[in-house]
Amino acid sequence: MEDLVSVLDFEKRAFETLPRTVLDYYRSGAGKQETLRENRKSFNKFKLRPRCLRNVEERDLSTVVLGEKVSMPIGIAPTAMQKMAHTQGECANARAAESLGTIFTLSTLSTSSIEEVAKAAPNAVKWYQLYIYKDRNVTRDLVSRAERAGFKALVLTVDAPVFGLRLADLKNKFSLPDHLSLANFRGIKATGIRNSGVGSGLNNYVNGLFDSTITWDDVKWLRSITSLPIVLKGIMTAEDALLAVEAGVAAVQVSNHGARQIDGTAASIEALSEIVQAVGGKVEVYVDGGITDGVDVLKALALGAKMAFVGRAALWGLVCGGREGVEKVLGILKNELSTAMAIAGFSRVGDLERNLVVHEGYYSK
Numbered sequence: 001m002e003d004l005v006s007v008l009d010f011e012k013r014a015f016e017t018l019p020r021t022v023l024d025y026y027r028s029g030a031g032k033q034e035t036l037r038e039n040r041k042s043f044n045k046f047k048l049r050p051r052c053l054r055n056v057e058e059r060d061l062s063t064v065v066l067g068e069k070v071s072m073p074i075g076i077a078p079t080a081m082q083k084m085a086h087t088q089g090e091c092a093n094a095r096a097a098e099s100l101g102t103i104f105t106l107s108t109l110s111t112s113s114i115e116e117v118a119k120a121a122p123n124a125v126k127w128y129q130l131y132i133y134k135d136r137n138v139t140r141d142l143v144s145r146a147e148r149a150g151f152k153a154l155v156l157t158v159d160a161p162v163f164g165l166r167l168a169d170l171k172n173k174f175s176l177p178d179h180l181s182l183a184n185f186r187g188i189k190a191t192g193i194r195n196s197g198v199g200s201g202l203n204n205y206v207n208g209l210f211d212s213t214i215t216w217d218d219v220k221w222l223r224s225i226t227s228l229p230i231v232l233k234g235i236m237t238a239e240d241a242l243l244a245v246e247a248g249v250a251a252v253q254v255s256n257h258g259a260r261q262i263d264g265t266a267a268s269i270e271a272l273s274e275i276v277q278a279v280g281g282k283v284e285v286y287v288d289g290g291i292t293d294g295v296d297v298l299k300a301l302a303l304g305a306k307m308a309f310v311g312r313a314a315l316w317g318l319v320c321g322g323r324e325g326v327e328k329v330l331g332i333l334k335n336e337l338s339t340a341m342a343i344a345g346f347s348r349v350g351d352l353e354r355n356l357v358v359h360e361g362y363y364s365k
């Protein structure tokens with residue numbers, strides 16, 4: 001991995017390494033993939049206004065998220081089925097988050113169980129991502145297992161009433177390789193994602209088991225069965241952000257699911273400002289989508305995100321080097337953020353200001 005010095009280097013290596021069906025599953029967006037491209041490109045629509053001569057020798061990247069101190073404002077977003085990337089899958093990813101002192105979010109559709117991840121990375125700040133199953137007992141059981149295992153928050157994904165149409169997965173008739181299983185469901189429900197000969201096995205699984213009738217009442221229901229803070233992941237509008245505040249959640253994660261749900265939304269970084277403004281500090285706001293370097297993170301923080309999360313970047317780290325690979329990816333992002341902060345004139349994450357970034361139109365005025 002010595003020659004890999006950026007997230008894009010890791011991505012390139014992972015593209016050369018992974019079998020085609022897995023690579024397509026990890027990299028794809030929905031539909032024509034316009035939003036997938038936008039998620040990345042849109043960071044460049046924001047320009048920095050760096051300040052100078054401000055003594056930036058000592059830098060502090062730490063922050064407090066839902067009451068937990070983390071070493072940097074960069075965490076790992078939930079991504080499904082990580083043992084396709086590396087034999088140790090989610091456990092390796094969580095251990096990397098643990099050694100960097102940041103947050104690991106475990107997907108419901110993981111190939112390592114809640115308990116296995118808790119054991120592998122006891123000191124990581126772990127969050128558990130939820131989909132709501134038609135059979136509410138399944139969800140209730142996942143929630144209590146996450147609580148018992150010491151997870152610190154529940155991340156309810158609200159942008160997936162049904163799963164997006166990822167064309168490559170449909171063509172490849174995506175399925176989880178036979179030697180892997182959805183580890184949280186052993187003895188409870190089907191643990192495979194098998195294709196039945198038609199389309200993507202994942203879409204077939206989700207359509208059969210996930211509840212597409214969920215509404216804001218189900219957020220209330222979730223609140224009623226847990227004392228953990230709830231993060232709503234997949235908020236893209238001020239309207240829904242306000243409803244989230246009303247519903248009593250602790251945080252919202254601005255996200256278009258890595259462009260995997262509906263093609264044609266704005267990049268999540270573009271949607272961030274209206275949501276930050278709408279919630280007016282009443283709940284924490286995070287963002288994910290298209291982050292490939294520390295400058296992207298700096299822009300997200302200046303626009304008001306408390307935390308930026310990466311999905312694919314961590315997967316590419318896993319593919320290239322398991323736990324060490326993810327550690328290296330996180331370390332690269334941290335160093336890039338620290339360097340960018342210094343050159344932009346800031347020593348502490350908490351001091352970052354909104355007017356550090358402007359939308360590109362600003363300079364043509």
Ligand code: FNR
Nearest residue numbers: 026077078079080107157257258289290310311312
């Ligand atoms: C995801 N994402 C996701 N989100 C979620 O809430 N539950 C999940 O199981 C998954 N699974 C998943 C698999 C893969 C392969 C990807 C790429 C993404 C979305 C994820 O949490 C996050 O929103 C995006 O990955 C962020 O975009 P980047 O960093 O991948 O560009």
